Amino acid sequence: GIQVEQSPPDLILQEGANSTLRCNFSDSVNNLQWFHQNPWGQLINLFYIPSGTKQNGRLSATTVATERYSLLYISSSQTTDSGVYFCAIRTNFGNEKLTFGTGTRLTIIP
Amino acid sequence: GAVVSQHPSRVICKSGTSVKIECRSLDFQATTMFWYRQFPKKSLMLMATSNEGSKATYEQGVEKDKFLINHASLTLSTLTVTSAHPEDSSFYICSARMYGNTEAFFGQGTRLTVV
Numbered sequence: 001g002i003q004v005e006q007s008p009p010d011l012i013l014q015e016g017a018n019s020t021l022r023c024n025f026s027d028s029v030n031n032l033q034w035f036h037q038n039p040w041g042q043l044i045n046l047f048y049i050p051s052g053t054k055q056n057g058r059l060s061a062t063t064v065a066t067e068r069y070s071l072l073y074i075s076s077s078q079t080t081d082s083g084v085y086f087c088a089i090r091t092n093f094g095n096e097k098l099t100f101g102t103g104t105r106l107t108i109i110p
Numbered sequence: 111g112a113v114v115s116q117h118p119s120r121v122i123c124k125s126g127t128s129v130k131i132e133c134r135s136l137d138f139q140a141t142t143m144f145w146y147r148q149f150p151k152k153s154l155m156l157m158a159t160s161n162e163g164s165k166a167t168y169e170q171g172v173e174k175d176k177f178l179i180n181h182a183s184l185t186l187s188t189l190t191v192t193s194a195h196p197e198d199s200s201f202y203i204c205s206a207r208m209y210g211n212t213e214a215f216f217g218q219g220t221r222l223t224v225v
Contacts, residue, residue, distance in 0.1 A: 097144065
């Protein structure tokens with residue numbers, strides 16, 4: 001089946017720092033989403049980005065579908081950015097399900 | 111944006127009893143809903159996919175007689191954990207997708223503890 005790997009698995013940064021999170025996937029996709037899971041478990045949609053680049057405030061994301069990876073950039077980190085970041089993909093092969101990556105646990109220290 | 115509401119957010123039940131979790135799409139019609147399970151410090155694992163008016167499709171290894179899924183309307187899907195045991199304790203999250211749209215939206219999740 002499809003493989004979705006995220007790196008790094010854990011990241012600890014000082015407040016104000018910038019970070020880049022990576023998502024590698026093994027098949028062609030027609031949907032790629034980035035989520036932030038907060039400490040209460042809620043999954044917050046960050047980006048719907050099967051290809052191209054998007055920006056939303058301090059966050060931006062780029063997906064290079066032909067090379068099968070996506071990047072999430074967080075600039076000027078704040079403590080509220082802490083949590084787990086997941087990418088999730090849906091393949092082109094008629095299967096409806098969203099497969100989640102392994103996740104990156106981000107901790108921002110004041 | 112699309113809103114998905116899941117209820118309850120937290121439930122504690124006794125071993126052997128059944129628990130029902132509801133997932134509602136509040137401002138759109140969800141032709142497809144998904145149920146996920148998440149163990150501590152792990153990723154989300156898909157349990158089943160449900161389409162309105164038809165039987166759910168379960169992932170390999172998921173017991174369909176233990177995890178009953180009903181998608182009776184375009185805005186409501188339910189997951190019933192039957193004869194719950196402590197090993198069923200977990201975080202369960204639903205997701206909904208509207209027809210013609212590949213983006214998925216998630217509920218708040220339900221933390222189930224079986225004692």
